[in-house]
Amino acid sequence: MVRINNSYDLNHWLLVLFFLAQLCIFVSSSDASEIQTLLKFKSFLSNDTALDNWNNSTNPCNGTTNIWSGLYCEKNGKVYGLKLQNMGLMGIIDIDTLLGLCALRSISIMNNNFEGPLPSLNKLGALIGVYLSNNQFTGEMQDNAFEGMSSLKKIYLDGNEFSGKIPKSLAALSKLSELGLQGNQFSGKIPNFAQSPNGWKYFNISNNRFEGRIPASLSNLEASAFTGNLGLCGKPLAPCKSSKKKILLIIAIVVVSIAAILCTMVAILFIRRHSAKSKQEARAQKKLKAQHHTAAMEVQLTADEDNYKKAEKGGELYFVRKDRGFELEELLRAPAEVLGSGSFGSSYKAGLLSGSMVVKRFRQINQVGKEDFYDHMRRLGRLSHPNLLPLVAFYYRKEEKLLVHDFVANGSLASHLHVKREPGQPGLDWPTRLMIIKGVSRGLGYLYKEFPGLTVPHGHLKSSNVLLDHNFNPLLAEYALTPVINRDHAQKFMVAYKSPEFSHTEQTSKKTDVWSLGILIFEMLTGKFPANYLQQGKRANADLAAWVNSVVREEWTGEVFDKNMKGTKNGEGEMLKLLKIGMCCCESSVEGRWDWREVVDKIEELKERDSEEEYSSYASDGDMGSSRAMTDDDFSFSVNA
Structure with missing residues (x-):
């Protein structure tokens, strides 16, 4: 212990303490010190042409104005924040170097190409905002990843490939008011956050792999904050079900899926059988084709009144386009590829000699009768615009409707x-x-x-x-x-x-x-x-x-x-x-x-x-x-x- 004997000693020690308290401020406000710190930080980066004006010839800040790209400056010329966004940067975020920026409170490296695990942000305990969105960070986070960051208010980690559970130290941050974790691969249960239920300005953990019941403290948030996590339940999402109900639900889904497959097979067999029963009509159609020597004349005849009557019987495709023509039997026998199953039904790609077609099956078109359906489809067939996919043909049965379009190879x-x-x-x-x-x-x-x-x-x-x-x-x-x-x-x-x-x-x-x-x-x-x-x-x-x-x-x-x-x-x-x-x-x-x-x-x-x-x-x-x-x-x- 130092004993102070007189007023002179007291003044002496006060001056020493004042000097030590101001040392960090003096160092951080030193242009030379900050320049070297930032240049060293830049040396760990690659593809850094956006930072070409970081050099020894100028100061990083002029009061609150940043001279170097991607900086926030305080009135005293110290670097308050890094905003290195949309710069195509790669390399290493060297946290140890950033320790030399005593006034640093915010880091944003959003929309770059950084990879690897989460940087050791907890070494910068005074940070208020962290923005790492839309990079290529991966891996699980340690439970102590945010330990000691008691000032942290905003964290955006969305659009990466982080996995594992939310760190306990993150959930324990009492001042946190904005959290964006959407679009990652986080899993496990959502922890109880330290914030009050009304303390969130922004919260989004959608499109991850979280499961279990949503904590009551988060139940007043919008449902969109949790969507895309198939294992989550509870307010504001659907109520949670008991394990017994889950088992019954799985069994029901399996049974319905099998039934749907069987119905599809029966429908296809029914269509084929009906086609076989229509041989007489097929022979009449072939005779009609033999009387005409060009495809244009053939297709023209498929749209006349005789063809309409045949289609009304349910045994023929009805063509609404005059530049197409093939038979239902040819369509059914063509090599088929399942393209997908949407909200209306399944889609198939059929490879015909005249070109590939897409057949869409509709089971939910029963709002109108047959005559109104035909009228509406013919109206669609008359549409002509370079930005509309034209309807080529349709097939009508009470329980089955097919719409036929050209195949578009470039996808959606x-x-x-x-x-x-x-x-x-x-x-x-x-x-x-x-x-x-x-x-x-x-x-x-x-x-x-x-x-x-x-x-x-x-x-x-x-x-x-x-x-x-x-x-x-x-x-x-x-x-x-x-x-x-x-x-x-x-x-x-x-x-x-x-x-x-x-x-x-x-x-x-x-x-x-x-x-x-x-x-x-x-x-x-x-x-x-x-x-x-x-x-x-x-x-x-x-x-x-x-x-x-x-x-x-x-x-x-x-x-x-x-x-x-x-x-x-x-x-x-x-x-x-x-x-x-x-x-x-x-x-x-x-x-x-x-x-x-x-x-x-x-x-x-x-x-x-x-x-x-x-x-x-x-x-x-x-x-x-x-x-x-x-x-x-x-x-x-x-x-x-």
Whole structure:
């Protein structure tokens, strides 16, 4: 122990203590010290061309202004935050080096290509915000991964491949108010968090592998925060079932699946048997074909009154296109490939000599009688637009309806947006996405004009119903089927019935398809799948629209855009315009939502690149590019999605 004998000694020791207390501040405010710390941190990174202005010739900060890219600075010129987003960075996040930045409180490396386990963030105990979203981090976290980080308020780890349980130290953070873990592979039960039930500003653990009952302290949150975890139950999701009920449910599912398979086999055998019984009609058809020497004449005759009468008997395909022609027996005997099973029924690819066709089986088309069904299908057959998938033929029986289309080899828009790609394989670029959304809006506008009497002329507009030809031109599929689909089935599965107006009033409107187009715009710009479409019945909430709406009001607004969307240089302003259009389409108030004509016109005005004046204005906001926050100048309208 040091004994102080006089006032001189007292003053001496006070000066020493003051010097020690100010040492960290002195070091951190030293330009040379921070420069060397940041340059050492950069040396562990690769593909770092975005940080080319990090060098010894300038200071990182000038007061609150960052001279070096990707920094937040305090008034005294110290580095307060790292915002290294959308830079294509790789390498190592060297936490030990960052210990030299005494004022560091926030780290964001969102939308880069960092790999490996979670960095040792708990060495930086003073951090307030951590943003690691949309990288390639993997592995389980230690229970003490966040130990000692008592100041932490915001953690975003979404869009990685983290696995295992939520660390106990993370759940114990009492000041935590924002947590984003969605889109990983976390598993196990959800822990009891230390926060009060009303203390969350943002909470999302959707699309993981969590299981068990949702803790009561989280039961007041939106259901969208938990969707995509098949093992979760309890409020706000469906009630939990006892183990006995689960076993009975599994048995029921197995029995129903077997029954469905048997019914399918019986239906196919029935169709084949009926075809065999129609030999006389087949011979008459062959005789008719022999009288005509060209395929064009053959197909023309399939659409005449005689063919209509044969189709009425249920034994023939009815062709609505004059440039196609084949027999039902040829279709049934063709090599078939199962493409998938959707909400309406199964789809098959049939390889014919004239080209591949897609046969879609519908079991839920019994809302209208035979005559009305034929009238509606013939009306669909008369439609002609470059952005509609044309109906080729249909087959009618009371218990079975087949719709036949051309096969589109490039697949659906959903497969290009959401199927996991190989490393280095690019996603759809901005010009392609803009071309697709323009084609979709043109096709939807055509449907509005052709079906003025239909409240929802499409009714099921989503990315899996947008097919892409070899030039990536979009073709709308499964359109205008609401008049013939069974109402209960439609309300359970079709996109139009997940709109805000149906959720609130159980009524659709002339602007419902506009809402579906807005969700599709968000899906294309963000790369995120609208998870509420997987829910049966009314939409619990428009989680994708709500997410976009919340993000544009936060500091990290630019993170709304899909990191796999290349070719965005000089196009940020046009992307923001399309985002605005999507938000106007998704206004929850039907009165405030844009009309389809205005939407189509606004989309047509969009360009791949900003004008020189627009780009100069946009770029003047700084080096953050598309990751800057949106301002009132970007959106001069009210958003209530």
